[in-house]
Amino acid sequence: MDNTTFIALAEPNRLRIVELLLEGPLTVGDIADGLGLRQPQASKHLRVLLDAGLVEVQAVANRRNYKLRLEPFQELDTWLETYRSIWDERFEALENYLKKLRNKENKQN
Structure with a gap:
């Protein structure tokens, strides 16, 4: 599991x-x-999420839409599964x- 996430x-x-x-x-x-932030602040946070591979950008006309990438969250879920079994026990x-x-x-x- 990558610490970047x-x-x-x-x-x-x-x-x-x-x-x-x-x-x-x-x-x-x-x-x-949605967060009550200014756009430059939101953009900085989105840049970190982009660099970590957690989100991706889709260009639609003149708009840039951000959406989640499933793969990193599936990796995280797989990594957490080990700990779930320990806690379940x-x-x-x-x-x-x-x-x-x-x-x-x-x-x-």
Whole structure:
């Protein structure tokens, strides 16, 4: 897993841009308005997301629409899968422990 993805997503405004783009492609102006930023600020954040490969630009007439690229997020999901199984095991063990405590408590009452 490339750290570039994590670095790009660590900044709150860039993460919010990704969340906005979940709804579909947007222009810089749409993104700036959605986040309450000025266009130059939104453009700087989009440049980082572009460089990290998280978004791509589509030219439509005289507009540039930004949209999410699925591949980096699929890679991230695959990487996280390893940790999900670890946490699932731990949560299952915790659940079993809590059931034992409840059963023990019910037997004492």
